[in-house]
Amino acid sequence: MATIRDVAKLAGVSVATVSRVINKNGYVNKETEQAVQQAIKMLNYEPNKVARGLASKKTETIALIMPDISNPFFSELARAVEDAARLYGYTVLICNSDNDSGKEQTYINVLKKRYVDGILFATHSLKAADISAMNEAGIPLVILDRAPSKASCYVVRSKNYEGATMAVRHLLQIGCKKIAHIYGPQETATGKERLLGYEDSVRHFEWFTPSLMVPGHFRINGGMEAVEQLLARHPDVDGIFAGNDLMALGALKKLQQMGLSVPDQVALCGFDGIELTVITEPELTTISQPIYDMGALSTRLLIQKIEGVAVDNQIYEFDVELIARGSTRKDMKTP
């Protein structure tokens, strides 16, 4: 592969001039530029990213740290991130943290040694202290789906609380008389906010009791177990709002196994809007966040921060949307 010195020699100029042409900075004479361009074409020259990285400390690489890429939510997110990054010439490193803050620290350390330009966090094990540390180290950061913390950094999230209230309202509208909630980990902002939205929407009903809230750990199995517990305690539950789609999928499956008809006997609503919600029969009603857009925006923000482009807001909050489908479509089934 040709180097910048080869180009300089062929064009009869110095490497500095070639570099100026490539990076379009500094003064270069039109004709000189032509000559350099010609030489570049001739030699099929393309700048070496590693050398450039060493010299400039910019590698055009970002890292995505998340709990687990094999979780559909994160794989959809990762796709969006990679697409957006590619548009700007960046490449994406993936890091699975399993929500283990030790692993996360190890990653951060490695990423620093690699001069990664910025990090996109989609995990909750990051502490405020870590954020300040990264800020001091000068590593741009965007955090996904986290409550805003003291430490300053960009946050991209969606309206979890509102979404939860929308879910409950929808279930009430279709006639549910007793609505339960399967909630996610309370260490996560998403888990907490959705639970709160549910609670605030139902606490004034006389049928409400705290035992209608069951943990499901954001996982399929968790959703299944939650339904078992729930129906043992409250056989008369006729609506379930699950804190994410995976738990809703688990819940749906368990309900079907128990011989309960969805939505006729129990209506079901999830949260997230992952693609898998359409593979079941009935399809899953969900409060959909624009996962792809969130990933893409996060990435653009991160890159803008890396490249020193001023961005006005610190927090970007996306609207969520109710997608009513078969799992709550009582009207269709009971004419």
Added chain:
Amino acid sequence: MATIRDVAKLAGVSVATVSRVINKNGYVNKETEQAVQQAIKMLNYEPNKVARGLASKKTETIALIMPDISNPFFSELARAVEDAARLYGYTVLICNSDNDSGKEQTYINVLKKRYVDGILFATHSLKAADISAMNEAGIPLVILDRAPSKASCYVVRSKNYEGATMAVRHLLQIGCKKIAHIYGPQETATGKERLLGYEDSVRHFEWFTPSLMVPGHFRINGGMEAVEQLLARHPDVDGIFAGNDLMALGALKKLQQMGLSVPDQVALCGFDGIELTVITEPELTTISQPIYDMGALSTRLLIQKIEGVAVDNQIYEFDVELIARGSTRKDMKTP
């Protein structure tokens, strides 16, 4: 961050000696080594990967090129790859090709400029010529799930043909009288081999006719459409073997929508063994490949090749396994 020169100064030796200590090559006196180690600890020194990459042309980075990370098969694979890579101190770049060979070429180009150490291909748009080109460029390669080609490189795959025959045999065993196949893209080795396995297993039956084979493009929607076509042509089909799990999921959904009971009226078997096969009701019978193991082995092979460790075989073929579940469990449902 401390540099190697800082360490050298503090330890009172030259950078070469420090480098020797770090890389454990060349002669170093025991006491000198102690001193250097002490200095390293003192300064909290860790070698800069970018500088090392430039000097040695090894970046301890591998790339995973696949069609789409948001496809569950590939996200499970990616997880395995990242886990295995991390064990060896490597990081993973992700590249979504959408099976577009133009995109793929662009990636390869970028990866070269980044001194990526090796590439794991899980896509079929790679041509034999490309493989030779990469070989000449000295970039180690492992290919997943591809038929062995002339060009020499490591291939990790599973027994697609055998798996297909297992699927058909299973469907026959549970009493199916007319078995159809939804096949994947014939540009892929997996699609082709599974189709062939089906054909060879059924061609001698008098009920067999080519119109029992319908394309499904390895996608959920494809599976749904295929079922529609199939049942229009052959209302008496009572068994379907889908070339991958996504198509099987689509098929299951369409069958349920059409009011057909699975497995009683139509039994269904997929291929791949992705985790999602358990979220439906009934759960999906599938020919399971060890996706995680395949990803992990591919990665280990790639890294061994990168590090010059001799590996005997060129082709690694995994056994597949029939996982019989609800979608073919007629015995349970019809006592």
Added chain:
DNA sequence: ATCCGATGTGTAACCGGTTACACACAATGA
């Protein structure tokens, strides 16, 4: 006529490692 800023280009240091090569010294064998 003089000064100044804008334009254009080259030299060489630098980023932070690796490594070829030179050199010094001790032990070993002929």
Added chain:
DNA sequence: TCATTGTGTGTAACCGGTTACACATCGGAT
């Protein structure tokens, strides 16, 4: 005793870019 080999270490070039700085030229303002 001397050549040879094995240890141990430092110097400096090198990987392939970026960029501070020096220097030259030129047009326009004073």
